[in-house]
Amino acid sequence: MSTHDITVTVNGTATSASVEARRSLADFLRHDLGLVGTHIGCEQGACGACTVLIGGRSVRSCIMFAVQADGAEIQTIESLAPGADLHPLQEAFRRHQGLQCGFCTPGMLLRGLELISDNPDLTAEEAREGISSNMCRCTGYQYIVDAVLDAAAEMRAEED
């Protein structure tokens, strides 16, 4: 199996690695970099548990090859709360119990971050449509929608 040298910036840190051509970005993040917060649910791009941000846009890391990420700026769940405090979106998920088993949560949070960044004033309908990209098997989505809206309001207030 041929290997390729890539350089990526993950959560602000530049990393060079030699990866197999077939190595998925999700496997690269999880196994080569130890960033296990990126989860694998279906490996066909359907469920969104593997969602990461590249250049601020959500991508499914299970159907992207690591070599395709060469030169990219990647953000994973591990970047959201590097210190003791949770990110406002994480706090909102906690307040509203926007999670149960936690498996979809990293992908949901990163997708939520993208939605709020695209449209800080998003409505409940827009939030619901926005997160319909990602499956959650536990919550029925309602408290996730509540959490995204509440976080957006809080982040707007912080901006002011």
Add this chain to the structure above:
Amino acid sequence: MTIPKVRQHPEHLEWVGKSIPRVEDPKFLRGRGNYIDDYEVPNMLEVAVARSTMAHAKILSIDTSAAEAVPGVVAIVTSENVTDHVNPMPDFGPSPDKHTWYCLAVDKVRYMGEGVAVVAATSRAVAEDAAELIEVTYEPLEPLTDMLEALEEDAPLIHEALGSNIPFHRKFTFGDVDGDFAAADVIVRDTLHWGRSGGQPLETVGAVADYDAATGMMTIHVNSMSFTHFLFLLANTLRVPSNKLDLQPHPSGGSFGAKFFEVKTATIAAMMARITGRPVKFMQDRLDNIANGDHHGSDRYYEVELAAKADGTLLSTRYKVVDNYGAYIQFGVGQHGNSLAQAVGPYRMSSIGYDLTAVLTNKCQQGAYRGFGSEVGNWILERMVDLMALELGMDPVDIRRMNFIQPDQFPYFIPTGNVYDSGDYEAVLNKTMELSDYKGWRKRQAEMRAEGRHVGIGVCTCQERSVFSATEFWFWFDEPVAAPVTSAPESVTLKVDAMGAVTATLYSNASWGNSPETMVAQFVAEELGIKPEDVSVVYAGSNQGMPATGPGGSRFTIMVGGAVEGASQSIRAKAAKIAAHLLEANEDDLVWEEGGFAVRGSPDQRKELAEIALAAHMFKHSLPEEIETGLEASHVQDHPYTTMPNPERTNLGVFYPFVGHASHVVVVEVDPETGRVEFLDYAAVHDCGTVVNPRSVGGQVIGGTVQGLGSTLYEEFLYDEDGVLRTPSFAEYLIPSALDSPTLRVGHNETPSPYTPYGIKGGGEAGRMMAPSAICAAIDDALGIRIRRLPATPERIVEMVDAANS
């Protein structure tokens, strides 16, 4: 066992009943869940399973030579030698030797996706490369997926040793069924089909096994298998002594029953670990989980008759059920016990006839799925009550209301023998009607219909039994298992350290999306007068463990609540002795309040738990002689209320005694051209006794409802007549998205159980046990059709509309 004593619940509760933020969440929010696939150890191998491409075929030969030549392959086990390494898998059905089940197919394959070989290699990718090179020569046999065809004389046999495709059949008569039907003015009949869906948690099942040849210890890290007190069964499968098997629990990324005693994954990992002498991980991929995950849900065909008087008084129900169990029985025997636990729903009916034929076919085997068969029983009964209302020209709400078991009739024994501990069904219904504005919606519905819109309203009133007893597994055996009544226990250890800090140790694999740590923290806080956030909750491996059963049958919160209560009593009893000594007071004069002991009438004379703990740990020799160092207690909470079936099995005893209730009112608009169902309103009121954490229960109700919606409209493991699985991925097996899901208005009614700590009843399976009934009724109402088969996919709805119009 007799009826337990009626409890007096405390009037004031500090922490039980509060929506505290969940204890579990910070780690999940940070992506630090420690799921099984996050766990890696040095020198670890990974496994891939080669799966059958045929539904039913003899295995003639297996050639592994090309696979063995792949660099990185360490070991391969196939159908031809798997029996050299392991014993059969645990099978809870009657006569397991007649449908023997191994972790790989032996001699023949019995469903598409069944494992035929397993490869251990230096990476999953290498293992998969090699698995693809394994060549299996099959002799095709006639495939069989239809459960009614399976009953025919000339049907192909799934297990030749059984001599038929019927692993068990039993006809129960509870009460005077014939008499009630003879006395009926009206009998409605229907055939109904519940299609098989399953939990499909986003995280699949995984295991990391490590065998130490020096000590003989087999350690397996798992995200499944809660039944720690049944682990001797797995030890037998693995051929290790039961005291040399240690299971280390990891949080599950969802289960919904699908990881409930899932043992095959761990068996395969453990088998390969012992053969290779290296740690081995087996992490199912999605296809493994869908095709070969052992946990498809119920797949039932019913012929049902419901008898009533002309005024709508319900009398009796006769059920003739065929259940398609797939290729093996494994854990599915409990599913009809679940139905029988609440077979009359919330209604006064004096008899039940239940004729069950279990059938084996070329499908994957059944396991648990949220409701574990009782959700099917709810749907059938509510379908029939709706049909009766239609037949009698009654409002579906009125017929339900007039038949409710009344609050003063509890504890109420239903004809099957099970008891309903308590309830107030009318209060729940009234709250739901109010929450949904039922009357207002009926008016608006008329207006919208006048505009040509297809708007329907559906109502259901359903039970949610909780806390199973294992007696229900035996109902189907020809000879009753010659054993006394069993418990399904749950244990906890509470340790108060020298600083007064409290650690609670749990003994089952409890965390899979429910809130076990939050529940325990709230209970400990309540019992010991501390704050929930100050409780540390940890899990023990099974080898250091105590008897535990884990989540299932909506039992965990009640049972662990009892365990915490018992352990706390022991802690306080010892603490009282120490406090009495420190305060130079008589123990009888002490009162426990706000986390410490005070002398009655002299509140200033008190010792905090932390002071007592310090003395207990550090100053044993200054305390009375009988007091040992430390402040720690364990408690095994046994099943509070279960009795044996009678010998004739005309009464199955008490086996699921704490029975919650819920009512859902759903308003839908359906497009008859496309079959698309849109939710205009969804109101759900649940009564699961005393609510420990309202937001957490609300989350269970909403999530469960959306899963019920999936089973109702979209989800099915669909096999065609050749036995080909047509739904092998999330592209075909359709899980509801946010856009498919309604926004619920959730209400709680609280009728405390007289028999459980604080009056709690189970609530974890709520939603999925109700939604199918209410949604189907609403669609029927919108289109003037009758749904008889689930899932009622858009395609099937359009077919029903076309049939109604032609």
